[in-house]
Amino acid sequence: MASKYECRCGEIVRTNLSEGHQVHLLVSERLLELSDSQLAEGIDSLLDRISLESSVVAVCRKCGRLAVIDKYYNVKLYEPAPAR
Secondary structure, three states: OOOEEEOOOOOEEEOOOOOOOOOEEEOOHHHHOOOHHHHHHOHHHHHHHHHHHOEEEEEOOOOOOEEEEOOOOOEEEEOOOOOO
């Protein structure tokens, strides 16, 4: 997975999970429903699977747009709601 994208506002948003950019994983419930054989594989295998198959969620520091990035690096941007 690429480690950054350019937001619509022009800001470069970094998405690497190991660099401390305050990104999050959006984990499917399907990934958390584990069979006995998957549990037997160990925690490292489970964590690898979760990180590879989950979407990354990042927020642009400049404009506040939220990005959901799937495992194929399709980026969906969401505008922040206006303050009331």
